[in-house]
Amino acid sequence: MEATNQKIELTVTVNGTRYEREIEPRMLLSDFLRHEIGLTGTHVGCEHGVCGACSVLMDDQPVRSCLMFAVQTQGHEITTVEGLGTMDALSPVQQAFHEAHGLQCGFCTPGILTTVTAFLETNPDPSEEEAREAISGNLCRCTGYQHIVDAVLLAAKKKQAAG
Amino acid sequence: MATLDHNDKKVIGKRVVRNEDPRLLTGQAQYVDDVDLPGMAHAAMFRSEYAHARILSLDVSKARAYPGVLAVFTADDMGADCYPGPPLVSPPPTVKDVVFNSRRQVPLVKEKVRHAGEVIAVVVAETRYIAEDAADLIDIEYEPLPVVADIEQALEADSPLVHDDLDSNLAAQLIQTKGDYEAARKSADVLIRRRFTIERGTAAAMENRGIVAQWDAKSESLTVWDTTQAPIPIRNGLAARLGLSESKVRVIAPFIGGGFGPKIMMFYSEEMLVPWLAIKLNRPVKWIEDRRENFYATTQERGQVHDVEMAFTRDGKILGIKDDFIHDTGAYDPYGLTTPLNTQSHVMGGYDIKNFTSEFKVAFTNKTIVTPMRGAGRPHGVYVIERMMDIAAKELGIDRVEIRRRNLIQPDAFPYEHGIIDQAFAPLIFDSGNYQAALDETLKAIGYEKFVKEEQPRYRAEGRRVGIGVLPFIETTGVGPYEGARVTVEANGKIAVATGVGTQGQGHFTSFAQIVAEQVGVDVTDVRITTGDSAHFNWGTGTFASRGAVVAGNAMHAAAVMVRKKIFKLASKVLNAPEEELELENGVVRVADIPQSSISLKDLAVLANPLRGAVEPGTEPGLEATAYYGPQYGPTAFGVHAMIAEIDPETMMIKILRYVVTEDCGTILNPLILEGQVHGGVALGLGNAYYEKLHFDENAQLLNASFMDYLLVGSTEMPRIDVRHLETRSPLNELGTKGAGEAGAIPVPALFAQTMEDALYDYNFEIRETPLNPNRLFEIVREEKTT
Numbered sequence: 001m002e003a004t005n006q007k008i009e010l011t012v013t014v015n016g017t018r019y020e021r022e023i024e025p026r027m028l029l030s031d032f033l034r035h036e037i038g039l040t041g042t043h044v045g046c047e048h049g050v051c052g053a054c055s056v057l058m059d060d061q062p063v064r065s066c067l068m069f070a071v072q073t074q075g076h077e078i079t080t081v082e083g084l085g086t087m088d089a090l091s092p093v094q095q096a097f098h099e100a101h102g103l104q105c106g107f108c109t110p111g112i113l114t115t116v117t118a119f120l121e122t123n124p125d126p127s128e129e130e131a132r133e134a135i136s137g138n139l140c141r142c143t144g145y146q147h148i149v150d151a152v153l154l155a156a157k158k159k160q161a162a163g
Numbered sequence: 164m165a166t167l168d169h170n171d172k173k174v175i176g177k178r179v180v181r182n183e184d185p186r187l188l189t190g191q192a193q194y195v196d197d198v199d200l201p202g203m204a205h206a207a208m209f210r211s212e213y214a215h216a217r218i219l220s221l222d223v224s225k226a227r228a229y230p231g232v233l234a235v236f237t238a239d240d241m242g243a244d245c246y247p248g249p250p251l252v253s254p255p256p257t258v259k260d261v262v263f264n265s266r267r268q269v270p271l272v273k274e275k276v277r278h279a280g281e282v283i284a285v286v287v288a289e290t291r292y293i294a295e296d297a298a299d300l301i302d303i304e305y306e307p308l309p310v311v312a313d314i315e316q317a318l319e320a321d322s323p324l325v326h327d328d329l330d331s332n333l334a335a336q337l338i339q340t341k342g343d344y345e346a347a348r349k350s351a352d353v354l355i356r357r358r359f360t361i362e363r364g365t366a367a368a369m370e371n372r373g374i375v376a377q378w379d380a381k382s383e384s385l386t387v388w389d390t391t392q393a394p395i396p397i398r399n400g401l402a403a404r405l406g407l408s409e410s411k412v413r414v415i416a417p418f419i420g421g422g423f424g425p426k427i428m429m430f431y432s433e434e435m436l437v438p439w440l441a442i443k444l445n446r447p448v449k450w451i452e453d454r455r456e457n458f459y460a461t462t463q464e465r466g467q468v469h470d471v472e473m474a475f476t477r478d479g480k481i482l483g484i485k486d487d488f489i490h491d492t493g494a495y496d497p498y499g500l501t502t503p504l505n506t507q508s509h510v511m512g513g514y515d516i517k518n519f520t521s522e523f524k525v526a527f528t529n530k531t532i533v534t535p536m537r538g539a540g541r542p543h544g545v546y547v548i549e550r551m552m553d554i555a556a557k558e559l560g561i562d563r564v565e566i567r568r569r570n571l572i573q574p575d576a577f578p579y580e581h582g583i584i585d586q587a588f589a590p591l592i593f594d595s596g597n598y599q600a601a602l603d604e605t606l607k608a609i610g611y612e613k614f615v616k617e618e619q620p621r622y623r624a625e626g627r628r629v630g631i632g633v634l635p636f637i638e639t640t641g642v643g644p645y646e647g648a649r650v651t652v653e654a655n656g657k658i659a660v661a662t663g664v665g666t667q668g669q670g671h672f673t674s675f676a677q678i679v680a681e682q683v684g685v686d687v688t689d690v691r692i693t694t695g696d697s698a699h700f701n702w703g704t705g706t707f708a709s710r711g712a713v714v715a716g717n718a719m720h721a722a723a724v725m726v727r728k729k730i731f732k733l734a735s736k737v738l739n740a741p742e743e744e745l746e747l748e749n750g751v752v753r754v755a756d757i758p759q760s761s762i763s764l765k766d767l768a769v770l771a772n773p774l775r776g777a778v779e780p781g782t783e784p785g786l787e788a789t790a791y792y793g794p795q796y797g798p799t800a801f802g803v804h805a806m807i808a809e810i811d812p813e814t815m816m817i818k819i820l821r822y823v824v825t826e827d828c829g830t831i832l833n834p835l836i837l838e839g840q841v842h843g844g845v846a847l848g849l850g851n852a853y854y855e856k857l858h859f860d861e862n863a864q865l866l867n868a869s870f871m872d873y874l875l876v877g878s879t880e881m882p883r884i885d886v887r888h889l890e891t892r893s894p895l896n897e898l899g900t901k902g903a904g905e906a907g908a909i910p911v912p913a914l915f916a917q918t919m920e921d922a923l924y925d926y927n928f929e930i931r932e933t934p935l936n937p938n939r940l941f942e943i944v945r946e947e948k949t950t
């Protein structure tokens with residue numbers, strides 16, 4: 001039992017800000033983001049790696065923050081939904097989700113936005129099928145995915161137009 | 164009645180993007196688990212492993228001694244505070260010959276657990292990690308009891324009892340009749356009898372449940388953040404339970420990550436416990452459900468078994484229907500008769516049926532509690548009637564669209580009175596509709612004729628199994644008792660609106676804003692809606708039964724109309740012009756034809772609330788109004804779904820090629836939001852049809868309590884859905900709205916079955932259960948082949 005009280009020093013960059021914290025080795029990345037540094041935009045829907053709500057970017061690659069320990073991010077760069085854009089300046093992906101009604105309750109949305117942001121970097125001009133494939137690791141119970149798919153395709157257009 | 168003129172609406176009915184999005188899209192929306200308070204402690208629940216067992220001993224001493232633990236409570240520790248939650252919807256005395264044995268869940272179980280996952284003890288600690296560590300240290304000894312796992316066996320004479328003080332597991336029973344079924348069956352050319360089984364699923368909102376409670380000892384006030392769909396009743400119930408004045412209890416339902424029904428169970432054990440703990444410990448306490456707990460402890464729905472008989476004439480006219488069914492309520496029945504009554508209300512579908520008799524029996528089982536979930540008994544009724552229509556079409560040799568057409572209620576037959584009661588114990592009356600039009604629209608959109616005559620024969624010649632399905636459904640919506648809203652023009656020129664209903668993603672911040680903007684002449688983005696916070700509006704019931712747009716929407720409309728009148732009255736005085744000559748647009752009142760004679764709402768709001776002078780006798784300060792709306796009975800929406808799907812008979816995997824929905828929910832507030840609701844409903848419906856079954860074993864242990872094993876529909880399985888709109892306005896309310904929240908889900912299992920039978924035309928089988936999955940479909944097809 002004692003072992004759980006032993007703390008480890010973690011240095012990680014989240015959305016461009018460097019954080020240094022002493023944490024238990026068993027602390028999940030999702031809990032670290034949400035409860036240690038107050039970035040509650042990242043959501044937890046299943047804690048077992050299936051729903052994708054907790055997806056964040058580690059060095060620009062999507063990872064499930066519920067399946068990682070915070071200490072595994074030592075020295076890495078994390079991007080959460082808060083790092084994509086702001087209410088007054090939505091990112092192209094966020095803007096596309098707004099225009100295409102790609103969200104209802106919004107709970108799955110942060111994980112989808114981070115996933116899609118990374119996806120469009122590797123595939124800037126996806127087909128509908130590729131867009132569906134790209135979000136197939138994210139569950140949404142509200143939208144039936146159609147408007148999400150529309151949003152992904154619209155985001156691709158927006159990004160291309162912006163060059 | 165003064166109705167809003169259909170043609171000159173400026174804002175209502177427009178595809179407006181949502182006001183709430185920017186917050187949600189940037190991680191700035193507050194959900195319950197985002198609430199963080201100084202000194203907050205964390206609770207973990209210690210739950211029963213058994214579905215039915217006596218607790219022989221319980222020892223929490225090791226957990227109490229664990230470092231970081233603040234307290235551990237059992238039922239004994241709670242003492243007299245540990246009593247059941249309130250019954251929610253007991254049948255009124257006007258409902259004759261009803262059996263209703265109300266048995267409700269308690270905060271903590273003392274002697275006997277009745278389903279796996281019931282809460283036995285609660286640990287409160289400095290962190291959730293510690294609370295869970297400590298919960299593992301609780302020692303318990305059970306005496307396992309024989310388990311009631313099957314709803315039919317539950318009602319057999321020798322069944323073990325879920326509640327020992329009852330002499331059977333019968334929770335409720337009711338017979339409803341219309342006309343004379345016995346006479347109808349005697350005159351029938353054809354009688355068809357079948358049995359249908361509908362299995363349990365879970366709502367699986369992406370956000371699990373959660374509660375945070377904060378007690379302020381000095382002011383004796385309690386604040387609770389709750390993932391509830393019904394914040395006001397929770398506030399009232401908590402106040403009563405804790406002996407506090409209602410004004411001292413504030414319940415906030417902030418952004419909620421999907422509701423779909425189960426978030427309106429009152430009261431969950433944890434909902435009673437967490438506020439009590441906060442007071443007891445004088446510290447804020449948070450409890451957040453995890454997904455595994457959600458599978459055991461959040462309410463579920465759908466389990467029913469139906470025995471149906473239908474009487475037809477030779478040319479396919481329905482003479483009558485008899486439907487007796489058993490409904491599984493799980494271990495307790497807080498929601499009374501709501502779901503089975505909904506089933507009864509839908510088992511006649513949208514058809515003109517003169518003779519009807521239906522008896523339901525509600526059975527207690529050792530399973531998770533059942534309360535309404537998106538669809539709420541309606542899909543069952545629609546499944547039964549539409550399967551029977553398919554079977555009749557085959558037996559009578561009539562086209563399946565034609566047999567439906569012959570029986571649909573005609574447009575001139577509304578209001579169509581059924582003479583039975585609905586889920587709200589109100590008379591079941593279909594207010595309005597044009598069912599044939601929706602059917603025609605759908606057939607056209609899916610290309611029915613062409614598919615059946617040209618495409619399908621071609622597919623079949625190629626050896627491909629592609630089927631088509633088409634069927635109608637009804638949805639009773641917008642039930643009472645009432646909702647209210649307050650509309651205020653603020654001194655900054657923005658409009659503040661508050662209502663008691665909670666919101667779980669339905670777009671209320673936008674569709675409600677449209678209703679108000681229509682009257683008050685401002686931009687939709689200038690209307691700021693507050694939902695689900697008892698400090699802002701403390702009358703109301705909740706978001707359920709597809710009622711937000713109807714009941715709260717019409718209250719909002721009424722309040723906005725009153726504010727508009729106040730605006731005109733004051734502006735007329737200020738501008739010295741008769742009201743008839745005033746125009747209100749873009750936040751400015753102006754005298755028609757004299758553009759320079761105008762005043763902004765902002766300035767009017769200030770004038771309406773002066774610092775000096777006197778408010779005239781008989782008038783009120785401010786440009787504000789509060790209004791309520793309560794329907795005598797709810798409007799009934801209608802729609803038709805159609806799909807074309809291909810199935811691989813080797814693997815029984817399906818691919819949906821086309822999906823069309825025609826939805827008629829009266830006046831449309833916002834087509835974009837409505838389409839989203841329909842898409843989501845269809846996705847759940849497809850889950851209910853093809854994927855989603857909670858597998859309980861003979862010990863009522865759930866075998867698939869994770870998203871790894873309980874599959875939700877994903878983006879690659881969903882077809883693109885073509886949504887068509889018809890607008891048969893409801894005459895029951897000024898806006899003409901009907902609900903739509905559950906519509907998408909209702910007909911899908913029945914449609915899926917019809918389509919599969921059509922696709923696998925060369926196999927002789929009949930689908931009489933839902934959900935299916937590839938395995939089960941394979942079994943059914945094979946079973947019938949060998950018999």
Ligand code: FES
Nearest residue numbers: 045046049052066
């Ligand atoms: S919460 Fe991480 S995948 Fe579901």
Ligand code: FES
Nearest residue numbers: 104108140141142
């Ligand atoms: S928008 Fe609610 S789960 Fe996706």
